[in-house]
Amino acid sequence: MASAAPSPFLQIDKLTKAFGALKAVDAVSFSVSEGEILGIAGPNGSGKSTLFNIITNIPFRADSGRTVFKGREIQSLANHDIARLGLARTFQRETVFPTLRSIDNVLLAVENGGHAGAKRDNEARAEAALDLTGFPATMHNTPAGGLPIFHRKLVMIAGALALDPAVVLLDEPAASLTEGEIDKMRTLILKLRDAGTTILLIEHVLPLLTSVSDRLIVLDQGTLISEGTPGDVIADPRVVEAYLGGAA
Ligand SMILES: Nc1ncnc2c1ncn2[C@@H]1O[C@H](COP(=O)(O)OP(=O)(O)OP(=O)(O)O)[C@@H](O)[C@H]1O
Ligand SMILES: [Mg+2]
16 A cells, blocks of 8 residues: 655745746745755756745745745745754855955854854854865965855855755855866765755756756746756756757
8 A cells, every 4th residue: 555655855846936027936846855966957047046045045035835844834934044944055156255264254154044152162163164175274264355266165165064954055166166176066065965965056067967966957937847867857858948048
């Protein structure tokens, strides 16, 4: 006899966000298993970053739809409560404070992310997160503005990891990186997954996206147009059309 299917680890159900007449995310639904890397592709302006915004409620929430994490609806919670429950994100645009030391950038993320404890505990958390990314210990005191782009990205990722998330949402971590740095980013993403972290990964660098993702979803003009294994999705005529249409 068939038993009831367990509820998915993370379920996105018809999430929608409009800016005036523009539906940036239009009734998008998908689910994510625990420990999975879900890749998110789509042409520029297709709604990928907006999707992360409305899942994390940073900086704004969805107009409608539900986000269910471990059986609990979280779409209406304050963003620090969503972070405390275990969902942490990075941003596509740079979010480091250039004059602050690298370690203080991560510390600030801890203090803003719903995990604030005693100062010494927060500092230990920030240091451990930087170490986890492979960020050199010799650079903890370097102002973030003086770091190469790869290291600034590690500081941003450490800010998310310092919240000890069950789910990390990475928005284009490989943008502007060299091939060698992209390889290091791949290694970091797989290391996080191997440690049990569930990962949602937005990325235009397709060799990275297809090599690490267990499954892919593709957005086009706010709607989900394809979902499946990387091989199947990349070959999907709707996906090819969406990318070619955008390039035309
Ligand atoms: N705060 C906002 N106010 C108004 N329009 C917005 C806002 N944020 C995004 N948009 C619009 O919503 C659409 C989706 O934008 P979004 O940034 O989510 O796309 P994206 O898939 O992340 O693109 P890219 O690959 O270029 O990062 C675009 O048309 C964008 O101009
Ligand atoms: Mg984006």
